Amino acid sequence: MPKISSKAGAMPSSPIRKLVPFAEQAKKQGRTIFHLNIGQPDIETPEVMLQAIKNSNIRVIEYTHSAGNESYRKKLAAYYQKFNMPVATEDIIITTGGSEAIEIAMMTCFNPGDELIIPEPFYANYNGFSCAADLVIKPIRSSIENGFALPPIAEFEKLITPKTRGIMICNPGNPTGYLYTHEELEALKNLIVKYDLFLLSDEVYREFCYDGKQYVSVMHLEGADQNIVLLDSISKRYSACGARIGAMISKNKEVMTAALKFAQARLSPPTFGQVGAEAALETPQSYFDAVTKEYTARRDFVIDALNQMEGVFCPKPSGAFYCIARLPIDNADTFCQWLLESFHYNQKTVMLAPATGFYSTPGAGMNEVRLAYVLNLDSLREAMTCLSEALKVYPGRTINN
Amino acid sequence: MPKISSKAGAMPSSPIRKLVPFAEQAKKQGRTIFHLNIGQPDIETPEVMLQAIKNSNIRVIEYTHSAGNESYRKKLAAYYQKFNMPVATEDIIITTGGSEAIEIAMMTCFNPGDELIIPEPFYANYNGFSCAADLVIKPIRSSIENGFALPPIAEFEKLITPKTRGIMICNPGNPTGYLYTHEELEALKNLIVKYDLFLLSDEVYREFCYDGKQYVSVMHLEGADQNIVLLDSISKRYSACGARIGAMISKNKEVMTAALKFAQARLSPPTFGQVGAEAALETPQSYFDAVTKEYTARRDFVIDALNQMEGVFCPKPSGAFYCIARLPIDNADTFCQWLLESFHYNQKTVMLAPATGFYSTPGAGMNEVRLAYVLNLDSLREAMTCLSEALKVYPGRTINN
Numbered sequence: 001m002p003k004i005s006s007k008a009g010a011m012p013s014s015p016i017r018k019l020v021p022f023a024e025q026a027k028k029q030g031r032t033i034f035h036l037n038i039g040q041p042d043i044e045t046p047e048v049m050l051q052a053i054k055n056s057n058i059r060v061i062e063y064t065h066s067a068g069n070e071s072y073r074k075k076l077a078a079y080y081q082k083f084n085m086p087v088a089t090e091d092i093i094i095t096t097g098g099s100e101a102i103e104i105a106m107m108t109c110f111n112p113g114d115e116l117i118i119p120e121p122f123y124a125n126y127n128g129f130s131c132a133a134d135l136v137i138k139p140i141r142s143s144i145e146n147g148f149a150l151p152p153i154a155e156f157e158k159l160i161t162p163k164t165r166g167i168m169i170c171n172p173g174n175p176t177g178y179l180y181t182h183e184e185l186e187a188l189k190n191l192i193v194k195y196d197l198f199l200l201s202d203e204v205y206r207e208f209c210y211d212g213k214q215y216v217s218v219m220h221l222e223g224a225d226q227n228i229v230l231l232d233s234i235s236k237r238y239s240a241c242g243a244r245i246g247a248m249i250s251k252n253k254e255v256m257t258a259a260l261k262f263a264q265a266r267l268s269p270p271t272f273g274q275v276g277a278e279a280a281l282e283t284p285q286s287y288f289d290a291v292t293k294e295y296t297a298r299r300d301f302v303i304d305a306l307n308q309m310e311g312v313f314c315p316k317p318s319g320a321f322y323c324i325a326r327l328p329i330d331n332a333d334t335f336c337q338w339l340l341e342s343f344h345y346n347q348k349t350v351m352l353a354p355a356t357g358f359y360s361t362p363g364a365g366m367n368e369v370r371l372a373y374v375l376n377l378d379s380l381r382e383a384m385t386c387l388s389e390a391l392k393v394y395p396g397r398t399i400n401n
Numbered sequence: 402m403p404k405i406s407s408k409a410g411a412m413p414s415s416p417i418r419k420l421v422p423f424a425e426q427a428k429k430q431g432r433t434i435f436h437l438n439i440g441q442p443d444i445e446t447p448e449v450m451l452q453a454i455k456n457s458n459i460r461v462i463e464y465t466h467s468a469g470n471e472s473y474r475k476k477l478a479a480y481y482q483k484f485n486m487p488v489a490t491e492d493i494i495i496t497t498g499g500s501e502a503i504e505i506a507m508m509t510c511f512n513p514g515d516e517l518i519i520p521e522p523f524y525a526n527y528n529g530f531s532c533a534a535d536l537v538i539k540p541i542r543s544s545i546e547n548g549f550a551l552p553p554i555a556e557f558e559k560l561i562t563p564k565t566r567g568i569m570i571c572n573p574g575n576p577t578g579y580l581y582t583h584e585e586l587e588a589l590k591n592l593i594v595k596y597d598l599f600l601l602s603d604e605v606y607r608e609f610c611y612d613g614k615q616y617v618s619v620m621h622l623e624g625a626d627q628n629i630v631l632l633d634s635i636s637k638r639y640s641a642c643g644a645r646i647g648a649m650i651s652k653n654k655e656v657m658t659a660a661l662k663f664a665q666a667r668l669s670p671p672t673f674g675q676v677g678a679e680a681a682l683e684t685p686q687s688y689f690d691a692v693t694k695e696y697t698a699r700r701d702f703v704i705d706a707l708n709q710m711e712g713v714f715c716p717k718p719s720g721a722f723y724c725i726a727r728l729p730i731d732n733a734d735t736f737c738q739w740l741l742e743s744f745h746y747n748q749k750t751v752m753l754a755p756a757t758g759f760y761s762t763p764g765a766g767m768n769e770v771r772l773a774y775v776l777n778l779d780s781l782r783e784a785m786t787c788l789s790e791a792l793k794v795y796p797g798r799t800i801n802n
Contacts, residue, residue: 001627001653002566002599008509008659017665045462053673054455061446061641061677096497096645099667107533108409112513128666132508134535165403198403226402240462242672244497244645252402258409264418265529266500271643272454272673276462 007134012127015333015357022340023351031344034383036371037336037351039174041321043239043294043374045280046287052279053272061271066263068094068247072278076247079281083206085219087230091249093259094269094277098204098233098246099125105229105248106133108259109198114165116200119151121324121358121365123174123202138164139360144326144368147315148176150184153191166198167191172205172215175358175370176324177299177317179209182216189221197227204233204246205320207288210296213318225251236321238280243273295321298373298380305384306371309391311399324355326368330396332356336369338394345389348382367398408535413528416734416758423741424752432745435784437772438737438752440575442722444640444695444775446681447688453680454673462672467665469495469648473679477648480682484607486620488631492650494660495670495678499605499634499647500526506630506649507534509660510599515566517601520552522725522759522766524575524603539565540761545727545769548716549577551585554592567599568592573606573616576759576771577725578700578718580610583617590622598628605634605647606721608689611697614719626652637722639681644674696722699774699781706785707772710792712800725756727769731797733757737770739795746790749783768799 016037023033067073073092080087095101102125110116112134118126120139130137138159142148156167167188171180180188192199201218209215218228233246250256299316303323306314311328329335332354339349353372355365373380391397417438424434468474474493481488496502503526511517513535519527521540531538539560543549557568568589572581581589593600602619610616619629634647651657700717704724707715712729730736733755740750754773756766774781792798 001655002510002597004509004655004659005512005515007512008662011659011662011666013662014665040463042461044460050459050462054457056455058451059445060443061451061639061643062441063642096671097668100497103667108405109403111406111408112535114406125666125668128662132663132666134513196403238462241464242462242669244669244671254402254405258405258412261409261412261414261529262533264415265412265526265533266504267498267526268643268645270497270645270671270674272677273671276673 007131011131014124015354019336019340019351022337026340026349030347032348033340034348034350034375034379034386036373036375036383037353039236039322039372039374040241041236041239041374042376043291045239046283048282049238049240049276049280053276056272056275058271064268064271064274066268067092067260068269069274069278072274075278075281080219083217085217087219087249091251091256093248093256093263094274095246095248095263096269097244098202098231098235101231101233101246101248102126102129102202103132104259104262105200105231106130106135107262108255109200109229110135110165113163115161115163116166116168117156117159117164118168120360121148121175121355123170124357126168127360137360141361141364142176144313144315144324147317148173148178148324150180150188153187156191160195164195164197166200168200168202170202172208172319174205174320175322175353175355177320177322179213179318180216185216185218185221189224192227193224198229199224199227200229200231202231204236207237208292208295208321209319210292210299211318215319229255234277234280238283240276240280243276244270245273245277295373298377299323301377302371302373302380302384309388312391321374322370322372324368324370328391328397328399329367329394330398331366332369334396335394339390343390343393345386348386350383350386350390408532412532415525416755420737420741420752423738427741427750431748433749434741435749435751435776435780435787437774437776437784438754440637440723440773440775441642442637442640442775443777444692446640447684449683450639450641450677450681454677457673457676459672465669465672465675467669468493468661469670470675470679473675476679476682481620484618486618488620488650492652492657494649494657494664495675496647496649496664497670498645499603499632499636502632502634502647502649503527503530503603504533505660505663506601506632507531507536508663509656510601510630511536511566514564516562516564517567517569518557518560518565519569521761522549522576522756524571525758527569528761537564538761542762542765543577545714545716545725548718549574549579549725551581551589554588557592561596565596565598567601569601569603571603573609573720575606575721576723576754576756578721578723580614580719581617586617586619586622590625593628594625599630600625600628601630601632603632605637608638609693609696609722610720611693611700612719630656635678635681639684641677641681644677645671646674646678696774699778700724702778702781703772703774703785710789713792722775723771723773725769725771729792729798729800730768730795731799732767733770735797736795740791744791744794746787749787751784751787751791
């Protein structure tokens with residue numbers, strides 16, 4: 001029997017996946033599970049997007065241009081320009097979700113064995129994409145104490161070796177919810193210019209910024225055009241994760257020419273997703289206002305509830321719809337499994353993501369969990385009650401009640 | 402300015418792509434171009450598929466299961482069973498087109514530097530996927546004289562080295578239209594078992610077999626379950642290239658477990674494509690009967706017309722909707738460019754794919770072109786007239802008229 005590749009053997013499996021059988025078992029026992037473990041929003045997709053797909057007059061579902069429909073790319077460039085991001089049509093390749101934007105960007109910019117510095121905790125699938133592209137992630141610790149702000153530039157410089165070829169960030173951050181400031185991004189820019197590195201910035205949560213705080217994109221930075229690659233997706237913006245439409249964006253012509261060859265090999269992004277995404281650009285501002293209001297209320301409730309629990313600390317995020325909380329527990333993996341396997345409060349329990357999956361440094365995040373506040377307030381209230389009760393009786397709790 | 406990766410620099414660009422600017426120029430000059438260069442069928446997508454997408458009652462376009470919707474996988478397994486292919490639901494991962502099935506299968510089965518033997522001419526994008534996965538393609542020449550039948554097994558054995566990890570075929574073949582016989586596939590099976598290799602079989606043209614000839618799948622072979630990976634797509638079957646729905650299939654549990662990790666990293670295949678693909682399984686047999694009849698008529702016309710041209714030889718294919726013709730020309734790349742740039746017959750011309758892009762051996766296919774008979778008979782008639790006239794006046798023709 002032939003063996004699978006060593007790369008396939010090394011592909012990471014996220015700690016959340018390991019919990020799935022326990023969640024299924026709990027459901028079989030008739031328990032209600034509040035899913036705060038995944039970034040699948042409950043918000044409805046904009047009507048204008050759904051209608052465009054229903055009303056499309058397609059008779060033959062043809063390949064589109066490998067870079068995506070030109071009509072969509074043109075309108076998408078205009079969308080970025082509304083954010084004062086100087087993106088032209090030719091700077092855009094439409095991808096199959098943000099996932100493919102990451103894959104193609106990594107293969108275009110980095111050789112096998114190259115090192116990529118990423119502030120941790122970071123989106124767990126960066127591990128999988130790096131493994132597929134044979135890259136080495138060099139994590140740099142950000143701290144829950146200051147809400148996961150950008151680590152000092154001096155700490156980045158300590159990690160730079162001749163093999164370092166790039167830095168990757170997520171802004172607003174998954175899993176932290178942290179929104180990088182203009183100063184932090186300027187400092188990063190100076191660093192990438194100094195060492196001639198690529199900066200890959202995953203900004204799929206652009207529309208989710210709270211408290212009037214300003215979103216700063218890497219595309220706002222001046223003087224580093226050739227080093228910067230923006231990774232985007234409509235999944236969260238329009239609650240359209242299954243449309244599988246994203247984008248890879250850069251002003252670097254050599255990067256885009258090479259990226260297009262990868263895009264051509266896979267032929268084209270999905271047709272119906274593009275039809276919907278193009279129409280979704282007409283989504284009224286009232287949709288986003290309502291969504292922002294809803295997420296702000298959810299965030300405020302969850303963060304307050306968490307910080308009121310004894311021994312819990314959770315910084316207040318300014319963006320995305322995640323937060324990372326430090327809990328008085330011995331082991332987040334064990335705790336999250338226990339919540340599903342052994343705990344219920346009135347036949348209800350909560351599913352969380354152990355933060356260990358978001359850290360690359362072994363042992364990091366052992367007493368932290370990520371919560372996605374993607375449920376309505378009533379469900380969040382019940383979920384927080386479950387968590388509060390669970391922390392009182394969890395055998396591995398590290399404080400006495 | 403940071404440099405792109407050497408992999409990105411090495412990504413091949415197909416000879417067809419190089420012709421696109423010349424086609425655009427010809428169109429600007431008001432010329433009609435008959436596109437026989439690409440496998441984008443003109444056949445309508447089945448109504449049942451289009452209606453399912455229009456009528457889907459989706460309010461939130463959510464991620465699906467990373468392996469694809471279970472309801473779809475169950476029905477797809479039943480579809481294969483109708484062909485007497487012993488495929489179970491758990492043997493299937495739904496992919497984003499056949500392209501992603503190839504990508505994931507290559508990454509799962511092969512390490513960087515591994516050698517993969519592929520009979521040439523082969524589908525040009527295998528080059529791109531192999532480059533992305535850092536594989537080395539070892540081409541084995543098949544011959545136009547016998548219609549591109551499987552080369553003798555002894556020739557395969559000559560190519561096998563300690564680095565050889567697999568063999569890849571396309572059946573029915575793109576670009577050859579050749580349909581492998583049961584004997585040929587049995588011989589291949591014995592070879593892969595003998596040397597413990599993976600056999601990747603791309604069978605996306607299953608529904609396009611003519612003259613009552615029997616389609617034999619690698620899934621029909623006995624005793625090599627653990628070595629075999631089937632790659633599939635609905636793109637051609639339902640004329641739904643833009644749906645981006647394919648499948649990777651194997652009875653090898655280790656392969657499928659590893660492949661699922663790659664699938665999980667990219668989250669899920671497109672939702673609307675899956676909705677359509679599931680419904681498309683209800684496409685009535687009459688649709689396929691009509692399509693087969695239409696393609697048979699097109700093939701018969703094109704092959705006859707080609708072989709009637711002086712100095713042209715084109716074997717009659719039994720499957721897919723392509724054929725490779727040998728022309729009395731000096732250089733297929735030059736000829737195909739000349740057709741667009743310098744030739745017209747009553748303001749009409751034809752776009753063909755130079756066969757050089759389907760060969761990995763340098764210099765091979767220099768006097769061959771691929772034709773996709775994806776236009777209606779009237780257009781094909783005009784296209785063949787154009788080609789016939791062109792061959793009479795092409796400056797690089799190798800026979801005198």
